[in-house]
Amino acid sequence: MREQSFMKSLFFGSIDEGLAFPWPETERAEVDRLHVLVDAVRRFFELRVDSKEIDRQAQIPGEVLASLRELGWFGMAIPQAFGGMGLTNTGYARVTQEMTGLDSSVALTLRAHQSIGARGLVLFGTDEQKSRYLPRLARGDDIAAFALTEPGAGSDAAAIQTHAERREDGSYLLNGTKTWITNGGLADVFTVFARTSRPDADAKPKITAFIVERGWGVQNGPPQDKLGIRGTSTTEVIFKDVRVPAGNVLGEPGRGFKVAMQVLDSGRLALASGCLGLSKRLLKMAVERCKERRAFGRSIGEFGLIKDKIATMMADTWALECMTYLTTGMTDAGVEDFSIESAICKVYASETCWRVVNETLQIAGAVGYMADFPYERLLRDARINLVFEGTNEILRAFIALGGMQGPGRELADVARAMREPIKGFGLLSDFAIRKARGALVRERLTRHHATLAREAAIFDEYVQELGRGVESVLRRHLSDIAEMQYTQKRTANMAINLYGLAACISRTTRAIERRGEEGARREIDLTSIFASSAERRLAHLVAAIAKNDDELRKEVATRAYADGGYPFDVL
Ligand code: COS
Numbered sequence: 001m002r003e004q005s006f007m008k009s010l011f012f013g014s015i016d017e018g019l020a021f022p023w024p025e026t027e028r029a030e031v032d033r034l035h036v037l038v039d040a041v042r043r044f045f046e047l048r049v050d051s052k053e054i055d056r057q058a059q060i061p062g063e064v065l066a067s068l069r070e071l072g073w074f075g076m077a078i079p080q081a082f083g084g085m086g087l088t089n090t091g092y093a094r095v096t097q098e099m100t101g102l103d104s105s106v107a108l109t110l111r112a113h114q115s116i117g118a119r120g121l122v123l124f125g126t127d128e129q130k131s132r133y134l135p136r137l138a139r140g141d142d143i144a145a146f147a148l149t150e151p152g153a154g155s156d157a158a159a160i161q162t163h164a165e166r167r168e169d170g171s172y173l174l175n176g177t178k179t180w181i182t183n184g185g186l187a188d189v190f191t192v193f194a195r196t197s198r199p200d201a202d203a204k205p206k207i208t209a210f211i212v213e214r215g216w217g218v219q220n221g222p223p224q225d226k227l228g229i230r231g232t233s234t235t236e237v238i239f240k241d242v243r244v245p246a247g248n249v250l251g252e253p254g255r256g257f258k259v260a261m262q263v264l265d266s267g268r269l270a271l272a273s274g275c276l277g278l279s280k281r282l283l284k285m286a287v288e289r290c291k292e293r294r295a296f297g298r299s300i301g302e303f304g305l306i307k308d309k310i311a312t313m314m315a316d317t318w319a320l321e322c323m324t325y326l327t328t329g330m331t332d333a334g335v336e337d338f339s340i341e342s343a344i345c346k347v348y349a350s351e352t353c354w355r356v357v358n359e360t361l362q363i364a365g366a367v368g369y370m371a372d373f374p375y376e377r378l379l380r381d382a383r384i385n386l387v388f389e390g391t392n393e394i395l396r397a398f399i400a401l402g403g404m405q406g407p408g409r410e411l412a413d414v415a416r417a418m419r420e421p422i423k424g425f426g427l428l429s430d431f432a433i434r435k436a437r438g439a440l441v442r443e444r445l446t447r448h449h450a451t452l453a454r455e456a457a458i459f460d461e462y463v464q465e466l467g468r469g470v471e472s473v474l475r476r477h478l479s480d481i482a483e484m485q486y487t488q489k490r491t492a493n494m495a496i497n498l499y500g501l502a503a504c505i506s507r508t509t510r511a512i513e514r515r516g517e518e519g520a521r522r523e524i525d526l527t528s529i530f531a532s533s534a535e536r537r538l539a540h541l542v543a544a545i546a547k548n549d550d551e552l553r554k555e556v557a558t559r560a561y562a563d564g565g566y567p568f569d570v571l
Pocket of ligand 1: 261
């Protein structure tokens with residue numbers, strides 16, 4: 001297992017190049033297996049899945065779920081030793097990508113089951129727990145759900161109130177209500193997070209993860225009606241004096257929050273691959289429309305403004321594909337900490353997909369708005385991705401604060417060692433910091449292809465800006481940084497752009513090495529467009545560190561709260 005994180009290094013201004021280069025390869029046997037599986041997915045969805053009807057009925061027909069069971073698709077991400085297919089993370093992402101492009105509701109039902117519902121068992125289950133639950137989950141005889149969110153605990157996941165009281169015989173009595181639980185009405189097995197410490201204002205609550213069977217008295221509310229992904233089952237899940245045996249604690253008692261977070265790291269990555277699948281389908285639809293629809297005597301695709309939209313969607317989708325599969329490749333190579341990378345993928349994926357669906361609908365014109373066509377359904381399906389599995393707002397805060405944690409600790413440690421307050425830290429040179437850390441990292445990319453020198457230079461320049469920016473903000477505001485959300489947002493956006501650049505450069509380097517410059521022309525051009533737009537965004541972000549209207553914006557919002565909204569009227 002490798003302990004480093006590419007992005008965590010970047011927050012020090014250092015490039016742990018070996019994590020991003022060479023571009024991760026999937027073994028031939030796995031590629032062959034995936035081709036067969038992806039073809040089977042395409043055939044199945046074409047013949048058996050009626051997305052319009054699923055959306056209208058707000059339900060996936062029982063026969064479709066039964067076929068998914070027979071095909072073994074509930075077990076794609078479950079190890080072979082426990083009856084699953086044991087796909088690699090890359091393989092699982094690739095199939096999830098395909099399925100989501102074909103039908104978001106069906107894909108999400110499978111994803112909620114194995115990316116988050118059963119993931120805790122795969123990662124933290126004992127052999128006994130795995131043998132007891134995973135074979136049935138792999139066959140789809142049991143369906144899994146992940147029960148963390150509560151009415152008063154969404155982004156602030158640690159604020160959950162569901163409580164598990166330990167009894168004398170070691171079992172627990174579980175009480176509480178979870179909300180917006182995907183697969184809530186279908187699931188037989190729940191990964192549930194509950195407080196196992198008494199309320200204490202001064203102490204962080206201890207949270208424990210449990211595997212809970214429906215048969216022990218778990219109830220669910222009626223299906224919650226919703227905007228998109230209407231075929232999925234979303235319900236409240238209610239635990240009223242549910243007795244959970246001691247053997248069903250997942251991981252260590254009191255360490256459940258970490259279990260939840262690590263499960264969500266996988267969930268966010270699978271979400272990103274789904275957004276990629278949807279974006280690729282939309283691009284196909286947009287291009288078809290560009291060719292078919294004529295205006296002013298030409299197909300609309302010939303107009304510059306339409307070409308501009310297509311080029312942007314292509315480059316953004318390319319970057320999304322590169323980021324997603326660089327990350328799954330890292331995890332397949334044994335990198336343990338991909339928390340920042342997966343949060344970046346989730347944010348970038350959901351926002352890219354949202355732009356792509358919006359622009360595709362725009363290209364379709366009024367047709368895009370009509371319920372007879374799939375555009376509006378795809379738009380509704382895409383919207384949730386910006387919200388669930390961590391809103392993009394909380395994830396931006398997480399990317400920035402999670403990334404700054406390492407440099408922050410180091411600054412504090414070294415300053416403490418020198419008996420200097422943090423503000424006096426300027427005494428130490430950057431060199432001393434890096435030497436103290438002693439990591440095998442660089443400050444410039446060296447493994448990119450020479451053709452990508454411009455893109456690599458942009459990356460190098462802004463990695464240094466990120467490192468400098470982080471150090472300077474920590475020196476000035478160490479203890480206040482948790483409250484500085486404008487700074488967090490800018491820092492996160494820098495990190496997202498930099499990760500996209502690294503991923504595109506790595507994959508394009510591999511393409512050039514394989515096929516030469518002419519053979520890799522498409523990849524080079526897309527990387528070039530992404531790099532130019534990333535450079536513009538990065539320059540803007542750096543400029544805003546020194547000059548911004550953060551305080552004014554806060555005041556305007558505070559006044560709007562006092563005014564109850566928009567106070568003006570021309571009358
Ligand atoms: N991966 C791994 N570990 C993580 C993590 C992640 N993504 N996020 C946090 N952690 C770890 C921290 O490193 C910390 O570990 P240590 O105790 O070893 O230092 C621990 O978890 C507690 O972290 P922190 O103090 O930052 O917790 P907070 O309560 O402040 O909350 C966020 C952290 C906001 C990141 C968390 O509440 C969150 O992810 N919220 C979104 C919840 C969500 O995604 N809901 C969707 C549910 S499913 S649809």
